[in-house]
Amino acid sequence: MSFRITPLRPVEELRVEALKATPPVEEGTFRQPDLAELVKLDPTIKLDVRYATANNFLGTPVYTQARAFLEGPAAQALVIVNDRLRKQGYGLIIHDGYRPWYVTKIFWDATPDDKKKFVANPADGSKHNRGCAVDLSLYDLKTGEEVQMPSGYDEMTDRAYADYPGGTADERARRALLREAMEKQGFKVIPDEWWHFDYKDWKLYPIINVKFEDLGQ
């Protein structure tokens, strides 16, 4: 069961507003977006897209499809991470990749001030909106089950910090294994969330606000 907040306003109301809003206008030139669906590149990458279910921090679905995309080079790098981890008995389990901008706005508007550091400000956009951030963990290849980490996914407490010193030694070791494998392929963890990694080239890509169902099959 995912960590839950009490949304500041009904999510349905926030969704209507967010869908009407416009992403920030950005100066400069960007690469043409080319989102790749992760399971199409590597079917051994598992999905647990909680935002497509009620099992997420808002307690209600924000996606209508359980899919995960990243910009091409980030997706290819993730396939390498998954491959390297296989030799150590683990696979990647993805909670989220590309996230339409309006969903970032729903998260921000729903989240109380004392937990806002765990969600990106839509005024700047999230690296997820650029197809260059991924929320993920490890699964055990023998059992197929997601492993225990020092906190649950989207747990908005100190336990989520990438350097949180608590939890068991095994949990910390798995968190370190994930981080090392990701860093070797150009991803960087954010200090407040052990599960969130930004791809090094995120600045090259624009903010996108397209729903999964409009990305095609």
Ligand SMILES: C[C@@H](N)C(=O)N[C@H](C)C(=O)O
């Ligand atoms: C909401 C959480 N899973 C997340 O992705 N947080 C970062 C800061 C973001 O919204 O970009």
Ligand SMILES: [Zn+2]
């Ligand atoms: Zn994230």
